[in-house]
Amino acid sequence: MRTRPYALLVMIGLILLVTACGKQEARKPQEPVAFEFWTSQTQSDRMATIQLLVDTFQATHPEITINVIPVEENDLPTQIHAASAAGTLPGLVEMGAENAVAFGAEGLLDTAAGTRVIEKVGKDRFYEGALKLVDDGSGTYYAVPFHGWVQGLWYRIDWFEEAGLKPPSTWEDMLEAARYFYKPEENQYGILVGTKPEVYAEQCFTHIALSNNARLFDRDGNLIFDSPEMREAIEFYAELAKYTPPGPQTWRARDYYFQNKLAMFFYSTYIMDDLALAEVAQGSLTGENFPELTGAEFDPELVNKTGFVPIITHTQPAGYGVVVTMGITKGLSEAQLSAVETFLLYLFSENAYVSYLHMAPGGMNPTIEGIAETDRFLEDPRGVYKRFGKEKLAQIISGLNSIQTFSIVEGRRIEAASTIFSKQIIPQMIYAITQEGVPIDQAMREAEQKMREIVEGR
Secondary structure (H helix, E strand, C coil), rough: CCCCCCCCCCHHHCHHHHCCCCCCCCCCCCCEEEEEECCCCCHHHHHHHHHHHHHHHHHHHHCEEEEEEEECCHHHHHHHHHHHHHHCCCCEEEHHHHHHHHHHHCEEEEEEHHHHHHHCCCHHHHHHHHHHHCCCCCCEEEEEEEEEEEEEEEEEEHHHHCCCCCCCHHHHHHHHHHHHHHHHHHHHECCEECCCCHHHHHHHHHHHCCCCCCCCCCCCCCECCCCCHHHHHHHHHHCCCCCCCCCCCCCCHHHHHHHHEEEEEEEEHHHHHHHHHHHHHHCCCCCCCCCCCCCCCCCCHHHHHHEEEEEEECCEEEEEEEEEEEEEEECHHHHHHHHHHHHHHHHHHHHHHHHHHHHCCCEEEEEECCCCCCCCHHHHCCCHHHHHHHHHHHHHHHHCCEEEEECEEEECCCCHHHHHHHHHHHHHHHHHHHHHHHHHHHHHHHHHHHHHHCCCCC
């Protein structure tokens, strides 16, 4: 799902960073020390905001010098391994949980230091699902969960209430609503799930599969795709696809929702600014993308008419999304380690933390419980969060409590799962079933064969 940079860095002002050092600090180094901070926030406005945060920190810690280096997430494995071979690892790395688990398992991260920071921030303050993604299985954490986005079902509260339907948090309620609101003769559809062979379909399906405890691999890396749980998830997804707008569909069909032609759609929290701000929603209010849509005016009340289900339940509750972590590398000097911990604790101080998260309202959600309910968090520069309110924000972000992924199983990253994702094997299977009429058994066999070829290195 798309991300959007916010050119608001000066507006953020960071006036509120007067207390930026926070109340919690690790032992402060007594000698001049320097380290690199590699960040995945490569956009120029975000880099400028991060640098301002660093400058504020350095003003009160003149003995510490931090060099901020932007590194694209896709380039990170190559860059980290090259730096490790050269003995020039950065001190702190911002990265997705999958990379954190992989680097931690390779011994490149100081898991003791990361765990220590989590304990100083307050282990019980973190959303449970976010912590589970970086748990090595022994009570130690590969890295510190810092922010993330949550996927779920956005739906029309007013339509559901008028129809006397429950919020679509279970398979049964979801399917009942999809069928009820499916009125193609009126150009109205029940639900949007991805049916085109691309990432959006993978994201929608993964959430459904996890809610049925269907997985690609077990903890030992054995392929378990051909399971009753997975088949049931695929059958259910194919049924939902019958109530989706016509044609192989992608995230773009959210336009139907914004033009009052769709009851539910899967999307990440990156949609929040579209729901709240007219200027951001304009791309979904035209008649340019679908012949069935003629365009519509922005509805300022749509944000209030919209509900969100972050956790879907069938045989188990499941959330889905992405958690971004801060990892402390191994091999630092005692002074560097102390400086890195001090800086990371500073980033978790409320003003610094909220300023960081405000770089992408909706896209960067706190991994710390209670932050979303603060007045400070509610006051993002574009006024997105105020449109949702504290109660709804907390409910949206609560999806981090149950967040899961195919590629991390009980503290182990399954590399083959990431390769399967990149090859779009599951979206291709979904397309074959929903658009080409390929029987489910045949499509599953073909998908499993492709997965086995990856596992066996063929």
